[in-house]
Amino acid sequence: MNDRAPSPIEEPGVPPRVGRVRDASVNLAHGSGGRAMRDLIEDVFVPAFDNPTLAALEDQAVFGLADLAAHGDRLAFTTDSYVVDPLFFPGGDIGTLAVSGTVNDLAVCGATPLYLSCAVVIEEGLAVDLLRRVAASMQRIAREAGVAIVTGDTKVVERGCADKLFINTAGIGVVRSGVAIAARNARAGDVVIVNGYLGDHGAAILVARQQLALEADIESDCGPLNGLIAAMLDACPRIHCLRDATRGGVATVLNEFAQSSNVTIRLREAALPLREQVQGACEILGLDPLYLANEGKLVAVVPADAAERVLAVMRAHPAGREAAAIGTVEPGDAGGLVVMQTVFGGERIVDMLVGEQLPRIC
Structure with missing residues (x-):
């Protein structure tokens, strides 16, 4: 959060003071980059x-390399930016998104997530109390x-520029030793699993x-999934594919x-696990x-002989109580395909999202 060294008049080692x-x-x-910025950092972010x-x-x-190596044999590094509108929504806010999304x-x-950075771009005029809420x-x-x-x-831009x-x-x-998860690893016979209700965040x-x-409340599913995933890997270190289904969905x-x-x-x-309220909203607006x-849902592709075991540990975890097997993997050609067997007995192609259904969602 600091863009400069402490000034000569600031005593090193003095703990930051809240209320500056x-x-x-x-x-x-x-x-x-001066005292006002340092005060904001020490008052809002450091105590939080x-x-x-x-x-x-x-x-x-x-960090010490030995401390990192104690968790596994490969380093994982990721970054993401969050521009959600509105900043606060049922079940979360831009702060919960920013941490949950990167952890996931x-x-x-x-990987076992260990350390995060936080860079903020603040529009001039944002309430300091709102910033405190996000940091909390x-x-x-x-x-x-x-x-x-x-x-x-920390950066501040002029009013209207953000x-x-x-x-x-x-x-x-x-990354824990012996784990090799990748999108290219799906095999015929595998089972496709999700950890609960789909579409809640959108x-x-x-x-x-x-x-x-809507008469019924719908809350975002925003939350960290690393505890659930650790339990899944304990049950089946051979999980083939795993990804959180954020923008673009499942x-x-x-x-x-x-x-x-x-x-x-x-x-x-x-x-497919869907809340009645979510399904109803999609039908009214023509959304899929x-x-x-x-922001709290994952898609896993696991070997068939491990599917029930994985489902059992997921359903025992708070983030996976509604886990469900939603499909299977078959031999394919033509570069890969997703097919839906509908409730009416027919089939339809489920293509990749083109464009966007909702702007500024995470």
Whole structure:
């Protein structure tokens, strides 16, 4: 979060003081690289994220290689940016998205997520209290996932040059030994599994934008999946494919698997776990729930002989209670294909999403 070295008049080793920021909203001085920016960092972010590595306020975080190697034999590194509209929605906010999304991107390759960075681009005029709420959400999810936010950056842009707040999080994790998860690994006979209801996040954003009045509440499924994935890998280290189904939804993930592995994936429409409210909203608006974004859902392709074992451990975990097998993998050609067996007994092609159903969702 720090873009400069401490000034000579600042005593090194003095812990940051909460309450330095007296302004109700962020102004351009908070991105100037001077005292106002340091005050914002020490008042808002350092106490929220609360770890010794970040508190040093260096321009980088340093880790011992031996500590990393204790978790596995390969390093995983990812980054993502979050521009959701609105910033707060039922079940989460941009902060929960930023941490959960990066944790999940690490976990789906079999990595144990360990450290995150946080870079924020703040529009002039954003309320400081709102920024505190976002930082608190980030730390809550980081604690739940067992990761530390250890470094970052702060920028402020003029009013009208951004949409309130953008966040980038990058993450480092270590892949456990013996795990080889990749989109190209699907094999004929494998079973396709999801960990619960699909499309909740996309529908929650729809409701938060007041584009559709629904009597029943729909909340985002935003949350970290690394605990669930660790349990799945304990049950079956041979998981072939694994990915979180964010933008583009389950349909896009499955098309990526099918194309990379050159197989056909056959889904059963009757097996798809969908909330009645989500399905109803999609029918009214002409949306397909398979393309709605999720922020706490994964798609796994596992060997058939391990499917029931994996499902059992998923259903025993809070993030996988509604886990379901939704399809199978068959020999394929023509570069890979996803086919849906409909409830009426017919079939249809499930293609990759072209364009977007909903803008600015994660």
